[in-house]
Amino acid sequence: MSKAIPLVVSDKLTKFFPLPRGKKVHAVDGVDLTIHEREIVGLVGESGSGKTTFGKTLIGLLPKTDGTVKYRGKALPQKYGPADFKRQAKTMQMIFQDPYSSLNPRMTVEEIVGEGLKLYSGQSSSDLRDTVASWLSRVGLEPDYMSRYPHEFSGGQRQRIGIARALILEPEFVVCDEPISALDVSVQAQVVNLLEELKQSMGLTLLFIAHDLSMVRYISDRMAVMYLGALAEIGPAHDVFFSPKHPYTEILIASNPEPDPELERKRLSTTITGEIPSPVDIGAGCRFAGRCPHSMDRCRVETPLLKPLADQPDRYVACHLYN
Numbered sequence: 426m427s428k429a430i431p432l433v434v435s436d437k438l439t440k441f442f443p444l445p446r447g448k449k450v451h452a453v454d455g456v457d458l459t460i461h462e463r464e465i466v467g468l469v470g471e472s473g474s475g476k477t478t479f480g481k482t483l484i485g486l487l488p489k490t491d492g493t494v495k496y497r498g499k500a501l502p503q504k505y506g507p508a509d510f511k512r513q514a515k516t517m518q519m520i521f522q523d524p525y526s527s528l529n530p531r532m533t534v535e536e537i538v539g540e541g542l543k544l545y546s547g548q549s550s551s552d553l554r555d556t557v558a559s560w561l562s563r564v565g566l567e568p569d570y571m572s573r574y575p576h577e578f579s580g581g582q583r584q585r586i587g588i589a590r591a592l593i594l595e596p597e598f599v600v601c602d603e604p605i606s607a608l609d610v611s612v613q614a615q616v617v618n619l620l621e622e623l624k625q626s627m628g629l630t631l632l633f634i635a636h637d638l639s640m641v642r643y644i645s646d647r648m649a650v651m652y653l654g655a656l657a658e659i660g661p662a663h664d665v666f667f668s669p670k671h672p673y674t675e676i677l678i679a680s681n682p683e684p685d686p687e688l689e690r691k692r693l694s695t696t697i698t699g700e701i702p703s704p705v706d707i708g709a710g711c712r713f714a715g716r717c718p719h720s721m722d723r724c725r726v727e728t729p730l731l732k733p734l735a736d737q738p739d740r741y742v743a744c745h746l747y748n
C-alpha cells in the first residue's frame with residue numbers, strides 16, 4: 426500500500442460486560458489496532474472471540490470500559506451522547522451481522538434506508554425518496570420495492586438493504602460484521618463483489634469481520650486474528666493466510682474453512698482441541714495455552730504481547746515462540 430494514512434486507531438480498547446458478584450466478561454481486552462485510509466482489515470476468530478463487540482465499541486455503539494479510539498488523529502468520546510452520534514453518522518457506520526434481526530420489521534424499506542438521512546441531513550421528503558431510490562438501485566434492488574417490509578425479502582436482499590442503510594450517508598469507515606455469513610453460498614460472492622465495488626467507488630475503509638478465512642484473504646489487505654478478546658496475530662492477509670505464525674492461526678487455517686457458516690462453526694469447534702475457554706476468568710499467561718500444541722511453562726505465567734517479527738516488521742504476533 427502506498428503511503429498509509431491511519432484512519433481509525435484503537436489503543437488498549439477494552440470492553441467488559443459486568444456479571445453478578447463482581448465478575449465480568451472480558452469480551453475485548455486491550456486491543457491495539459490501526460486501520461489505514463482505504464484499507465480493508467479482515468477480522469477473524471472463533472464464535473465468542475469478541476469480534477462484534479470490538480467493532481461496536483470501536484465506533485461507539487457500545488461504551489468503552491477502557492482505552493481510546495482516535496479517528497483521523499482525534500480522540501472519539503469515551504461515552505457517546507446524541508450529538509456525538511449525529512456528528513459521527515456521516516463518517517462511521519456498521520453493517521450488522523444478522524440481516525434477519527437487524528431490520529425493524531415494522532418499518533418499510535424506504536423508512537429503514539432513509540432513516541439516517543432523515544435524522545442527519547435535513548433533506549426534503551421528495552429528495553430523500555429520490556436518494557433512497559438511487560441507493561436501492563446502487564445495491565441491486567428495485568426502487569419500486571421501497572414501500573415493502575423486510576419479511577418480503579430474501580436474506581441476500583435484506584443484506585443489500587442493510588448495506589444501503591449504512592452507506593446512504595456516505596461514511597468513510599464501515600464495520601461490516603459478517604455481512605455474508607447468514608447468506609446462501611450462491612449469493613455470498615455477489616454481496617462481496619458489491620461491497621468491493623462500493624469500496625472502490627466511494628473510497629471506503631472497511632473492518633470486515635468474517636468466519637470464512639479464504640473470503641477474508643480474498644477481500645482484505647490485512648488480516649487480524651482474534652482469540653478470547655485479544656489479537657493473536659495481524660499482518661498482510663496473503664502472508665497470514667499462507668504462512669501463519671501464531672499456533673492458533675495455524676490451526677484455524679489448516680482447518681480448511683467451509684463456505685457454509687453453520688458447517689464452519691461446527692467444524693471449528695471440533696478441529697481445535699478443547700472448547701474456547703470462558704472469557705470470564707482470564708488469568709495470567711497466554712490465553713491459548715490450554716489448547717496450544719507448543720505450550721511451554723512460560724506460556725502459563727507470562728502474557729505474550731503483540732510484537733512485530735524481527736524479519737517481517739509488518740507482521741505482529743502475540744506468542745512466546747517469537748518474542
Ligand SMILES: Nc1ncnc2c1ncn2[C@@H]1O[C@H](COP(=O)(O)OP(=O)(O)OP(=O)(O)O)[C@@H](O)[C@H]1O
Pocket residue numbers: 442450451452470471472473474475476477478479522704
Ligand atoms: N451484551 C452482552 N452481555 C454480556 N456478554 C456479552 C454481551 N455481548 C457479547 N457478550 C459476550 O462477549 C463475548 C464476545 O462476544 P461477541 O459477540 O463479540 O463475539 P463474536 O466474535 O462476534 O462471536 P460470533 O462469531 O458468534 O458473532 C462472548 O463471550 C459473548 O457471550
Ligand code: SF4
Pocket residue numbers: 671672673711712713714715717718719720721724729743744745746
Ligand atoms: S505463547 Fe505459548 S501457549 Fe501461547 S500460542 Fe505461543 S506457544 Fe502457544
Ligand SMILES: [Mg+2]
Pocket residue numbers: 476477478522602
Ligand atoms: Mg459476532
